[in-house]
Amino acid sequence: MDQYKVYGNPIKQSKSPLIHTEFAKQTDQAIEYTSQLSELDTFEQDIAHFIKAGGKGCNVTMPFKERAFNLANKVSERAQLAQAANTLSFLEDGTIEADTTDGPGLVNDLLANGICLKGMSILLVGAGGAASGVIQPLLQSQPRMLVIANRTVSKATELAQRFGHFGNIEAKAFNELDESYDLVINSTSTSLTNELPAVPSKIFKQNAYAYDMVYGDKPTLFVEWAYQNGVKLALDGLGMLVGQAAESFYIWRNVKPDLLAVVEKLRGEL
Structure with missing residues:
Protein backbone atom coordinates (compact mmCIF):
# COMPACT_ATOMS: atom_id res chain seq x y z
CA MET A 1 0.00 0.00 0.00
CA THR A 101 -2.11 23.31 -5.64
CA ASP A 102 -3.32 26.00 -3.23
CA GLY A 103 -4.19 28.57 -5.90
CA PRO A 104 -6.64 26.42 -7.88
CA GLY A 105 -8.13 25.22 -4.59
CA LEU A 106 -8.80 28.78 -3.41
CA VAL A 107 -10.14 30.22 -6.66
CA ASN A 108 -12.41 27.24 -7.33
CA ASP A 109 -13.86 27.50 -3.82
CA LEU A 110 -14.52 31.23 -4.25
CA LEU A 111 -16.27 30.60 -7.57
CA ALA A 112 -18.28 27.72 -6.10
CA ASN A 113 -19.61 30.14 -3.49
CA GLY A 114 -20.69 32.69 -6.08
CA ILE A 115 -17.76 35.09 -5.65
CA CYS A 116 -16.75 36.37 -9.08
CA LEU A 117 -13.31 37.97 -8.86
CA LYS A 118 -13.37 39.90 -12.13
CA GLY A 119 -13.24 43.64 -11.45
CA MET A 120 -12.89 43.23 -7.67
CA SER A 121 -10.48 44.96 -5.34
CA ILE A 122 -8.76 42.21 -3.32
CA LEU A 123 -6.64 42.47 -0.19
CA LEU A 124 -4.35 39.52 0.52
CA VAL A 125 -3.19 39.63 4.14
CA GLY A 126 0.21 38.01 4.64
CA ALA A 127 3.16 37.41 2.32
CA GLY A 128 4.41 33.92 3.22
CA GLY A 129 4.26 30.66 1.34
CA ALA A 130 0.46 30.43 1.62
CA ALA A 131 0.10 33.84 -0.05
CA SER A 132 2.62 33.26 -2.82
CA GLY A 133 0.85 30.08 -3.89
CA VAL A 134 -2.42 31.85 -4.71
CA ILE A 135 -1.36 35.15 -6.29
CA GLN A 136 -1.07 33.95 -9.90
CA PRO A 137 -4.55 32.36 -10.12
CA LEU A 138 -6.08 35.34 -8.29
CA LEU A 139 -4.60 37.76 -10.85
CA GLN A 140 -5.59 35.49 -13.73
CA SER A 141 -9.19 35.92 -12.52
CA GLN A 142 -8.90 39.59 -13.60
CA PRO A 143 -9.55 41.58 -10.41
CA ARG A 144 -9.33 45.36 -10.67
CA MET A 145 -6.46 45.31 -8.20
CA LEU A 146 -4.70 43.03 -5.73
CA VAL A 147 -2.99 44.49 -2.67
CA ILE A 148 -0.61 42.32 -0.64
CA ALA A 149 -0.25 43.52 2.94
CA ASN A 150 2.32 42.28 5.38
CA ARG A 151 3.78 43.35 8.70
CA THR A 152 7.19 43.42 6.98
CA VAL A 153 6.47 45.28 3.77
CA SER A 154 9.66 44.09 2.02
CA LYS A 155 8.23 40.55 1.67
CA ALA A 156 5.02 41.92 0.16
CA THR A 157 7.02 44.13 -2.19
CA GLU A 158 9.07 41.17 -3.41
CA LEU A 159 5.88 39.25 -4.23
CA ALA A 160 4.34 42.26 -5.99
CA GLN A 161 7.43 42.56 -8.18
CA ARG A 162 7.57 38.81 -8.91
CA PHE A 163 3.93 38.64 -10.04
CA GLY A 164 3.60 42.15 -11.48
CA HIS A 165 3.30 41.00 -15.10
CA PHE A 166 0.12 39.02 -14.29
CA GLY A 167 -1.99 42.04 -13.33
CA ASN A 168 -2.46 45.15 -11.19
CA ILE A 169 -0.71 44.38 -7.90
CA GLU A 170 0.86 46.47 -5.14
CA ALA A 171 2.34 46.00 -1.67
CA LYS A 172 1.56 47.72 1.61
CA ALA A 173 2.55 47.40 5.24
CA PHE A 174 -0.24 46.65 7.70
CA ASN A 175 -0.07 50.21 9.06
CA GLU A 176 -0.49 51.65 5.55
CA LEU A 177 -3.91 50.09 4.96
CA ASP A 178 -6.33 52.99 4.58
CA GLU A 179 -8.82 51.66 1.99
CA SER A 180 -11.70 49.18 1.91
CA TYR A 181 -11.82 46.11 -0.33
CA ASP A 182 -14.41 43.89 -2.02
CA LEU A 183 -12.65 40.72 -0.88
CA VAL A 184 -10.21 40.25 2.01
CA ILE A 185 -8.22 37.00 2.16
CA ASN A 186 -6.31 36.08 5.30
CA SER A 187 -3.33 33.93 4.35
CA THR A 188 -1.62 34.23 7.74
CA SER A 189 -1.72 31.48 10.36
CA THR A 190 -3.13 33.76 13.08
CA SER A 191 -6.41 31.84 13.31
CA LEU A 192 -4.52 28.72 14.36
CA THR A 193 -3.65 30.52 17.62
CA ASN A 194 -7.03 32.31 17.86
CA GLU A 195 -5.55 35.69 17.01
CA LEU A 196 -6.22 38.32 14.35
CA PRO A 197 -3.72 39.81 11.90
CA ALA A 198 -2.77 43.36 12.85
CA VAL A 199 -4.94 45.04 10.21
CA PRO A 200 -7.69 47.66 10.70
CA SER A 201 -11.39 46.80 10.46
CA LYS A 202 -11.90 49.46 7.75
CA ILE A 203 -10.39 47.04 5.21
CA PHE A 204 -13.88 45.53 4.75
CA LYS A 205 -16.34 47.28 2.44
CA GLN A 206 -19.95 46.95 3.47
CA ASN A 207 -21.30 43.75 1.90
CA ALA A 208 -17.78 42.63 1.05
CA TYR A 209 -16.49 39.06 1.14
CA ALA A 210 -13.89 37.56 3.45
CA TYR A 211 -11.89 34.35 3.27
CA ASP A 212 -9.70 32.72 5.90
CA MET A 213 -7.34 30.04 4.61
CA VAL A 214 -7.48 28.40 8.05
CA TYR A 215 -10.50 26.31 9.08
CA GLY A 216 -11.71 24.66 12.26
CA ASP A 217 -14.64 22.97 13.95
CA LYS A 218 -16.23 26.40 14.48
CA PRO A 219 -15.94 29.73 12.65
CA THR A 220 -12.43 31.14 12.94
CA LEU A 221 -11.82 34.40 14.79
CA PHE A 222 -11.14 36.11 11.45
CA VAL A 223 -14.46 34.90 10.01
CA GLU A 224 -16.33 36.14 13.10
CA TRP A 225 -14.51 39.48 12.98
CA ALA A 226 -15.34 39.91 9.30
CA TYR A 227 -19.05 39.36 9.97
CA GLN A 228 -18.89 41.86 12.84
CA ASN A 229 -17.64 44.39 10.30
CA GLY A 230 -20.44 44.02 7.79
CA VAL A 231 -19.29 41.48 5.23
CA LYS A 232 -21.90 39.66 3.18
CA LEU A 233 -20.18 36.26 3.28
CA ALA A 234 -17.14 34.99 5.15
CA LEU A 235 -15.68 31.56 4.42
CA ASP A 236 -13.06 29.44 6.07
CA GLY A 237 -10.51 27.38 4.15
CA LEU A 238 -12.24 24.00 4.19
Missing part, protein backbone atom coordinates in the same frame (compact mmCIF):
# COMPACT_ATOMS: atom_id res chain seq x y z
CA ASP A 2 1.48 3.35 -1.04
CA GLN A 3 2.25 5.75 1.81
CA TYR A 4 1.53 9.49 1.87
CA LYS A 5 1.66 12.08 4.66
CA VAL A 6 0.97 15.69 5.51
CA TYR A 7 3.56 17.66 7.49
CA GLY A 8 2.92 20.83 9.47
CA ASN A 9 3.25 22.61 12.79
CA PRO A 10 0.64 22.57 14.23
CA ILE A 11 -0.92 19.55 12.52
CA LYS A 12 -3.56 18.09 14.85
CA GLN A 13 -6.25 20.23 13.19
CA SER A 14 -5.54 18.74 9.76
CA LYS A 15 -8.37 17.00 7.92
CA SER A 16 -6.09 15.93 5.07
CA PRO A 17 -5.91 12.26 6.18
CA LEU A 18 -9.70 12.03 6.20
CA ILE A 19 -9.97 13.79 2.82
CA HIS A 20 -7.45 11.55 1.07
CA THR A 21 -8.93 8.45 2.65
CA GLU A 22 -12.31 9.47 1.17
CA PHE A 23 -10.67 10.13 -2.21
CA ALA A 24 -9.05 6.67 -2.10
CA LYS A 25 -12.41 5.00 -1.33
CA GLN A 26 -14.10 6.84 -4.19
CA THR A 27 -11.43 5.93 -6.72
CA ASP A 28 -10.34 2.47 -5.49
CA GLN A 29 -6.78 3.58 -4.78
CA ALA A 30 -4.68 1.52 -2.36
CA ILE A 31 -3.05 4.22 -0.27
CA GLU A 32 -2.50 5.10 3.37
CA TYR A 33 -2.36 8.80 4.27
CA THR A 34 -1.36 10.03 7.74
CA SER A 35 -0.31 13.28 9.42
CA GLN A 36 2.96 14.10 11.14
CA LEU A 37 3.99 17.00 13.34
CA SER A 38 7.39 18.35 12.31
CA GLU A 39 9.40 20.43 14.72
CA LEU A 40 10.72 23.64 13.21
CA ASP A 41 14.28 22.28 13.12
CA THR A 42 13.53 18.73 11.90
CA PHE A 43 11.35 19.18 8.78
CA GLU A 44 14.00 18.27 6.20
CA GLN A 45 15.16 15.32 8.31
CA ASP A 46 11.57 14.09 8.65
CA ILE A 47 11.09 14.16 4.88
CA ALA A 48 14.36 12.27 4.32
CA HIS A 49 13.27 9.56 6.77
CA PHE A 50 9.90 9.22 5.03
CA ILE A 51 11.52 8.87 1.62
CA LYS A 52 13.90 6.24 2.99
CA ALA A 53 10.91 4.35 4.41
CA GLY A 54 9.34 4.21 0.94
CA GLY A 55 6.97 7.19 1.07
CA LYS A 56 5.51 8.14 -2.31
CA GLY A 57 4.61 11.76 -1.63
CA CYS A 58 3.44 14.30 0.92
CA ASN A 59 1.52 17.46 1.45
CA VAL A 60 3.08 20.33 3.35
CA THR A 61 1.23 22.97 5.31
CA MET A 62 2.23 25.98 7.44
CA PRO A 63 5.00 26.88 8.09
CA PHE A 64 7.02 24.61 5.78
CA LYS A 65 5.86 25.42 2.23
CA GLU A 66 8.90 27.46 1.25
CA ARG A 67 11.25 24.88 2.76
CA ALA A 68 9.45 22.12 0.87
CA PHE A 69 10.08 24.00 -2.38
CA ASN A 70 13.77 24.22 -1.55
CA LEU A 71 13.96 20.43 -1.07
CA ALA A 72 12.90 19.67 -4.63
CA ASN A 73 15.14 19.12 -7.64
CA LYS A 74 12.24 19.36 -10.11
CA VAL A 75 9.52 22.01 -9.75
CA SER A 76 6.34 22.90 -11.62
CA GLU A 77 5.94 26.33 -13.23
CA ARG A 78 3.41 27.41 -10.61
CA ALA A 79 5.64 26.27 -7.76
CA GLN A 80 8.57 28.11 -9.34
CA LEU A 81 6.53 31.30 -9.42
CA ALA A 82 5.29 30.83 -5.87
CA GLN A 83 8.71 29.79 -4.57
CA ALA A 84 6.65 27.51 -2.31
CA ALA A 85 5.21 24.00 -2.50
CA ASN A 86 2.42 22.14 -0.75
CA THR A 87 2.81 18.90 -2.72
CA LEU A 88 5.94 16.77 -3.01
CA SER A 89 6.28 13.58 -5.07
CA PHE A 90 9.10 11.13 -4.43
CA LEU A 91 10.17 9.26 -7.56
CA GLU A 92 12.02 5.96 -7.63
CA ASP A 93 15.13 7.55 -9.17
CA GLY A 94 15.48 9.86 -6.16
CA THR A 95 13.89 12.90 -7.78
CA ILE A 96 11.74 15.10 -5.53
CA GLU A 97 9.08 16.92 -7.54
CA ALA A 98 7.39 20.01 -6.09
CA ASP A 99 4.07 21.60 -7.00
CA THR A 100 1.62 23.99 -5.40
CA GLY A 239 -13.35 24.17 0.56
CA MET A 240 -9.88 25.33 -0.47
CA LEU A 241 -8.38 22.45 1.50
CA VAL A 242 -10.49 19.86 -0.33
CA GLY A 243 -9.80 21.51 -3.68
CA GLN A 244 -6.04 21.62 -3.27
CA ALA A 245 -6.09 18.06 -1.90
CA ALA A 246 -7.89 16.86 -5.02
CA GLU A 247 -5.20 18.48 -7.19
CA SER A 248 -2.49 16.75 -5.14
CA PHE A 249 -4.32 13.43 -5.37
CA TYR A 250 -4.49 13.80 -9.15
CA ILE A 251 -0.74 14.52 -9.34
CA TRP A 252 0.02 11.35 -7.36
CA ARG A 253 -2.64 8.96 -8.65
CA ASN A 254 -3.73 10.43 -12.02
CA VAL A 255 -7.41 10.27 -11.08
CA LYS A 256 -9.81 13.07 -10.12
CA PRO A 257 -12.10 12.56 -7.10
CA ASP A 258 -15.52 14.10 -6.40
CA LEU A 259 -14.93 17.26 -4.32
CA LEU A 260 -18.45 18.21 -3.34
CA ALA A 261 -19.20 14.92 -1.61
CA VAL A 262 -16.08 15.26 0.55
CA VAL A 263 -16.75 18.91 1.46
CA GLU A 264 -20.27 17.99 2.56
CA LYS A 265 -18.98 15.05 4.61
CA LEU A 266 -16.38 17.22 6.36
CA ARG A 267 -18.88 19.95 7.14
CA GLY A 268 -21.09 17.37 8.74
CA GLU A 269 -18.28 16.08 10.93
CA LEU A 270 -16.78 19.40 12.06
